Amino acid sequence: MDRIWLNSYPEGIPADIDPQQHSSLVEIFDNCVKKFADNTAFISLGKKLTYRELDHYSRAFAAWLQAQGIKPGARVGLMMPNILQYPICLFGALRAGCTVVNFNPMYTAHEVEHQLNDSGAEVIVVVENFAATLQAALPKTPGVKKVIVASIGGMLGFKGKIVNFVLRHIKKMVPTWNIPHHVRMSTVFEEGAKLPFTPVALNHDNYAFLQYTGGTTGVPKGAILTHGNIVSNVLQAYTWVRAYTTDGKDLIVTALPLYHIFSLTANCLTFMRLGACNLLIVNPRDIKGFVKEISKYKFTAFTGVNTLFNALLNNEDFKKIDFSSLKLTLGGGMAVQKATAERWLKVTGKPLVQAYGLTETSPAATINPLDMTEFNGAIGLPISSTYIKIVDDQGQSLPLKEIGEVLIKGPQVMKGYWERPEETTNVFDNEGYLRTGDMGYMDEKGFVYLVDRKKDLIIVSGFNVYPNEVEDVAATHPGILEVAAVGEDNGPAGELVKLFVVRKDPNLTEDEIITHCRKDLTNYKVPKKVAFVDELPKNNVGKILRRELRGK
Structure with a gap:
């Protein structure tokens, strides 16, 4: 098809990316921990973790998994908020050749049970605050071989002991739990550091994630995201943001949970390739604490959803922050409202740029030019190597500006739903385009506008x-x-x-x-x-x- 959107691309953005630059996410990781070894990779509750330390701890986790007989391809569940142990376990599992299954820590026992059984996860790492929920699910999940329990303060040194005491005994945020044969995260790191690690050969076809969709259409399903899918999306996002970043110099505010695909790919993985630092926010719902935390840093990038931006803009202390270092703000996950975008520009002096994607597209599919100064209401232009068409109920392509269902094709589009061949077949058309269930249209410049979810x-x-x-x-x-x-x-x-x-x-x-x-x-x-x-x-x-x- 005629890719009219290429004429609207900002200077320097290629029509296509070359996914073969990297064989896997682990190759990207290995390059980054060498190149940026002494840079800070993550900050959580004031504690800094360098790329060198991330390499050390994730290697220990990978070695420990291998020593337990966990084979490449095995599913490893992560059930944690934005704490340092999350990226460590994420990269450790990937280095061991495993497939990561992200769990929302706020899941009920029933939801945890379903996802453990559906994914066939053999290992799960849980923060103790949610261990009681996992405990309730475990009797009906016979496939789970190992349970690792972490704590919010586990990597914060002496301060962590205070944090854990307050959470356990003062705020009562750790319900009583008892999981026989569980292993503490600290023990895993200690043992793993002494064990040999055997690197695993990975390619684009290996499964990196089973990322479960929100279940808006029936039972949650695991989208199979391969190393090729995620490598492609990281490269696609990188081409879009690189003009606004400096290798090893950026700090991105990571308030959205890393177990969500938007934050995972945009913040954790794309900014890792830039050698940037992720400022992890454990509890973004605590707006007062959130604002206090980010005011300590010269952040250069920010991602979020409309409700988060709105909540921040209604906080008086947020308006007093120094935004002089901020270079880009990206909104996704839901529609950014014009009123919110205009207020963000007024308060920060920087535009709030809308992007769009799905769990099934790793997630980025469209992004607006990052140099825009006015909110245009569009979800952006199809990114490099991405094709979009708008179709009617019969699947026929519609002319420009006519509303229909948005369909997407590109190297970032999932392989299918885990063990659901019928649903996989139904979600793709005969040309291999993914049906999004979103209604929208494209204008003459190639900008895509969403009008709403089909079912809404x-x-x-x-x-x-x-x-x-x-x-x-x-x-x-x-x-x-x-x-x-x-x-x-x-x-x-x-x-x-x-x-x-x-x-x-x-x-x-x-x-x-x-x-x-x-x-x-x-x-x-x-x-x-x-x-x-x-x-x-x-x-x-x-x-x-x-x-x-x-x-x-």
Whole structure:
């Protein structure tokens, strides 16, 4: 197809990348720990970890796995927030030739049980705060051979002892647990450091991750992301950001959890290739503590989701931070609202640039030019080596500016869903394009615009209403903190638009919101009902879950 978007590429970005530059993620890792050995790779709760130390600890973890008889290809589960042990275990597992399975630590025992059994994980590393949940799942997960337990303060030296004491005994954040035959993370490092490590030959076809999707369409499925998929996406992202970075000199704020694909590829892996430092935020929901932590550093890059940016912008201390070093801010995971982007530019002096991707695309598929100064509402241009087409319900390509389903093809697109051949077949069309389930269109310059998820579409008297559009308008009201739009059954007329609103102004009324929306929305798009709530349901990265609001 005619790649019209190439004409809109910023200078220096190639039409295609060469994934053969690296045989695997481990090759990228090995290069980086040699080249940037004395640079700080990660900071957590004030503790710095250099690339040399990352090499040492991850090697020890890999050697320990090999000594336990864990073979290449075995699945290793990681159930941790953003602490130093996460990247160590991540790279250690990959170096041992294993496939990493990321677990959200906030999962219920039922969800942990499903994912352990579905993935066939033989090893799981869990932070003690969530060990009670794992304990409840283990009786029904016979495939698990080894359980390793870490602690939040485990790598923080003397300060870590205080942190652990406070979490265990003062804040009571470590529920009682008892997992027979578990091994402490400190023991693994100690033993592994004395063991021989045998490097594993890896190529693009080896599985790097089983990354489970959020389960918005039934039971969560593991997207198979190979070393080739992730290497490709790292190279694609690298070509986009390299003009705004300096090897070994950057610091990226990593508030989104590394077990989420956006943070994993964008922050951890892409910025590792740059020899950058990841400033890990353990609990980004603690906005006050988050702001206090980042104010200590001259950060150059920032990634997040709309709800996180919004929460920061509503914190007075955040506005006092020195943003002079900030070079790029990337928003993804959910639609960035225009009001949020405009406020970010006003407060930081730097644009908030929107990108788009899916778990199934490793994740980046489109990115806006990073030198944009005005928010354009687009999710960006298809990145190097990536093809996008917009199709109707029959799978036929649509003309420019016509709304249809967004389909993606490129070296970063997953191999399929783990042990789900039928679902894998259904998600690809006959040309090998991935069906995203997202509705959007492309303009004459190649920019892609999302209008909404196919399943979130609200149909009012036969007219299509996209929740994002309604939310964008409502969010400009100064009395609204957060908002979500869903469809509610309205008998023969189909549906009506219902808004769920978290108020900034406690006196804000339903009539005021509806009047505000009427100024910028045609009549059938205007909300007919407003429900005020204390908070909106969100997933692990702060994406608002509309499905949990339907029927309320």
